[in-house]
Amino acid sequence: MVAKLWWMIHKDLVSEWRARRAWPSMLLFGTVVALTFGAQIEPLSQWKAQISGSLLWLAIFFAGMLAIDRSFAAEREEGSMDGLSLYPISSEAVFLAKLAVNAIALGALQAVLIPLFIVFCDAPLAAHPWAMLLVAMLGNLGIASVGTLLSALTSGTRHSGSMLALLALPLAIPVLLAASKATQCLGGAQIDADCWRWMQLLGAFAVVFSIAGMLLFDFARED
Amino acid sequence: MESKRKIPVTGIGMLNVLAAVSMPAAIAAIFFLAPREETMGEVQRIFYVHVAVAWCGLMSLIVSALAGASYLFRRDLAWDHWSLAAAELGWLGCGLALITGSLWARAAWSVWWTWDPRLTTTFILWLIYSGYFLVRGGLEDGHRRARVGAVMTILGMLDLPLLFMATRWFRGIHPVPQGMEPSMRTALIASLASFSALFLLLLILRKVQLKQAQILLTCESAAEMNADDSPGW
Numbered sequence: 285m286v287a288k289l290w291w292m293i294h295k296d297l298v299s300e301w302r303a304r305r306a307w308p309s310m311l312l313f314g315t316v317v318a319l320t321f322g323a324q325i326e327p328l329s330q331w332k333a334q335i336s337g338s339l340l341w342l343a344i345f346f347a348g349m350l351a352i353d354r355s356f357a358a359e360r361e362e363g364s365m366d367g368l369s370l371y372p373i374s375s376e377a378v379f380l381a382k383l384a385v386n387a388i389a390l391g392a393l394q395a396v397l398i399p400l401f402i403v404f405c406d407a408p409l410a411a412h413p414w415a416m417l418l419v420a421m422l423g424n425l426g427i428a429s430v431g432t433l434l435s436a437l438t439s440g441t442r443h444s445g446s447m448l449a450l451l452a453l454p455l456a457i458p459v460l461l462a463a464s465k466a467t468q469c470l471g472g473a474q475i476d477a478d479c480w481r482w483m484q485l486l487g488a489f490a491v492v493f494s495i496a497g498m499l500l501f502d503f504a505r506e507d
Numbered sequence: 508m509e510s511k512r513k514i515p516v517t518g519i520g521m522l523n524v525l526a527a528v529s530m531p532a533a534i535a536a537i538f539f540l541a542p543r544e545e546t547m548g549e550v551q552r553i554f555y556v557h558v559a560v561a562w563c564g565l566m567s568l569i570v571s572a573l574a575g576a577s578y579l580f581r582r583d584l585a586w587d588h589w590s591l592a593a594a595e596l597g598w599l600g601c602g603l604a605l606i607t608g609s610l611w612a613r614a615a616w617s618v619w620w621t622w623d624p625r626l627t628t629t630f631i632l633w634l635i636y637s638g639y640f641l642v643r644g645g646l647e648d649g650h651r652r653a654r655v656g657a658v659m660t661i662l663g664m665l666d667l668p669l670l671f672m673a674t675r676w677f678r679g680i681h682p683v684p685q686g687m688e689p690s691m692r693t694a695l696i697a698s699l700a701s702f703s704a705l706f707l708l709l710l711i712l713r714k715v716q717l718k719q720a721q722i723l724l725t726c727e728s729a730a731e732m733n734a735d736d737s738p739g740w
Contacts, residue, residue: 433662441642442645447641450642451639451642454634455666457673458670458673461674481676485672485673488669489669492665496662503579503657
């Protein structure tokens, strides 16, 4: 099961690497957003630490939507959607694999955006690297779980990209609130109880929506 | 046929009468039975309407998600009609709760808006269901629309507790009524009952309407297919 899952993930990563369908536009858009935000908050120097956490997560969300929107694009355009359902693995595993690929995409995006935010916005993101990594991973899973399911739901409809962002943003607000609050308090000298509470919320969201995604995925993608 | 149709019609008729009678009674109770609140004054009376529409809106959204789940299991468009009708009413209820709450907040807190958890949650729910109508509107096929709608309503309800927790930890100042005067309670219950009757009536009427629209659509497409087939061949 784990091996099959890994092959699914591997297949998507290799095809993304060869065709470069979504990641370059996601990374470039994220960079542009980081630059724009950095320039905007420059005059507000005393609030930088508070604002940069929220801006970071907004940038991650919107740039990430570019990649998540393409989750099923390859299958749909090349007509291998049926192939996907004929794989000798359960549809839950297909969902988990797609979820993992999207979370990895968001991770790549963060690997670019977090340093950029440190450089452009002077954001205190490296104060607690391990805790920041945990927040980043939990936030990724939350955004990716909602995004992957909604991407299956909207792929193939007209204006799927704008539809995805429109549907995912209000649903992902708990993730964005919790992740930006957690990021904000990680800028402080020590990690307090508040911080952990936000991380728990992030974890709860990721678990609830991953399970919901696995259960609803079959309904979302059939045509 | 005639006898079959009579039962739902009288059911709706009774509900009609109930809503028509209870609504003025509730309004009378709000204005004449309930006492003037000490600190907030007359403006507090909007509370009876506010709680009732917020309650009906939330109940409608829960009904919508349950009906959506039923659709996914049964694949009967009737469930989708229930789900859509309830989602529309939930959207309406959330919108009215926001407006009445905002009016009250302006008088009581002298701001139109605060980032209170219930306010924020209601507004985000309203946005989620606005997106739901948009995405439904972009789809042609009835079953596909129903499927997408059902998944969305379920996701909306799963999001609700997390959304509420997230916004509550942000900061909360929403008043929770403590120790109500008996006559105030009567007014609140009257208002809740009359709005519930009204929402139930609207739900059933809308469901019937959606059903008729679907029948019309099937007749039309059948007629089109006949028109296409007959002359040339």
